[in-house]
Amino acid sequence: MNELYVKNLILNFLNEDLGYLGDITTSSLSDISGKACLIAKEGGIFCGAPFFEMVYRVLSKEISFNWYIEEGKPFKKGDVICEMEGNLKVILTGERTSLNIVQRLSGIATETRKYVDGLKGSKIKLLDTRKTTPGLRVLEKYATKVGGALNHRFGLYDAVMVKDNHIKAFGSIERAVREISKNIPVTTKIEVEVENMEQIEDLIKVIELVDIVMLDNWRDEDVEKGVKRIKEKKEEVRIELSGGITIDRLPKIRNLPVDFVSTSKIVTAARWIDLSLEVEWT
16 A cells, blocks of 8 residues: 555544644643553454554654554454553544544444355455545555455546446447447456346447456346356456345355455445543553
């Protein structure tokens, strides 16, 4: 991960909290040393240690950390996740920003792990989506990966994704794929979304140019028929199933002939994990 990019994110987060006047409460405190513990108020999967530390690295070089729960590992209520020591003014100033990050990311990692566990024993891999909080995509996609998912594209720039509105704008899947393929680097992957068998017939006219096919909002009983028709024309094409992917549906999906399932719910349905920072004197 680009550390400079992430550092700029952290700077923006801190500036949002500090404003132009700074921490007017903590500024009245003397420069004294102390300890603080990051404590779990409930269980989950921990995520966000590098960014938690970076908040304090930006504010000071003098804070030390001792981690008891590793990134991506489970924790339970009452666990001390991390102990930190240094200038109490710095610890207090960074408290809310650092907590916001690890609470949000741990929530996403925890929700993601539920889906990953639901697919355990299957060859199907879980993918995230671009449905993320504006400004937080890099961090939220980091959290889905820590939770066990694979990252789908990060933006509009790193892969082609021909969706329903593109098909309408171009007039057909065939035309969309042919025109787009003329204007992208040869190393760029092309994925096409199809909603029914009719669109698959349009797709196979250009299947040699397509790397991944997304079956969007398909019923489980129709998936095998669609995949069979696609694979008749290009065996090596990868298949992604998306739309309406829920925890309850995973037992049925596990045996479908697809390579990936993608869902935004691992981010949009994730709730913050309750963590707190408790200070003690040294």
